[in-house]
Amino acid sequence: MSNPVRPKFFVYAPDKTEEGTFAKRLSVRTEHLTRMKTILTEGTIRVGGVLLSPESLTAPPESQKMIGSTFICEAESLDDVKKMVEEDIYYKEGVWDKEKIVVLPMIAATPIP
Numbered sequence: 001m002s003n004p005v006r007p008k009f010f011v012y013a014p015d016k017t018e019e020g021t022f023a024k025r026l027s028v029r030t031e032h033l034t035r036m037k038t039i040l041t042e043g044t045i046r047v048g049g050v051l052l053s054p055e056s057l058t059a060p061p062e063s064q065k066m067i068g069s070t071f072i073c074e075a076e077s078l079d080d081v082k083k084m085v086e087e088d089i090y091y092k093e094g095v096w097d098k099e100k101i102v103v104l105p106m107i108a109a110t111p112i113p
Contacts, residue, residue, distance in 0.1 A: 006074040008112070009081045012102040014051070014068035015095055025066060028089045035088065044084065046112045047072045069096070072112060078105060 015021050039045045048071030056064035069090065075081045081103050090096045 008106050009073045010104050010106045011071050013096040014100050016097045025095045031089045045071050
């Protein structure tokens with residue numbers, strides 16, 4: 001019996017803009033990335049990454065500014081995705097702006113790896 005295709009969800013998690021957020025992001029980044037690798041391996045996160053400021057496109061890597069995270073997930077429910085977001089260290093430590101996080105169901109018009 002094969003697994004049915006699970007619904008897909010888009011997540012936009014911008015960082016707070018207050019002083020010290022970037023330093024906080026870097027201080028817990030290893031824990032965040034370790035957890036994300038596990039979730040990626042489980043197949044929940046299909047595509048994910050850090051969001052950069054527009055000026056980062058022309059900046060050298062060491063000067064690029066991380067301003068949030070985004071990912072596309074497959075999960076059983078919207079609540080499962082919200083729970084995953086809320087269990088992340090960036091959420092718990094106040095890196096992501098909890099009031100501005102967006103989690104929406106989506107239908108992909110293109111293949112998702």
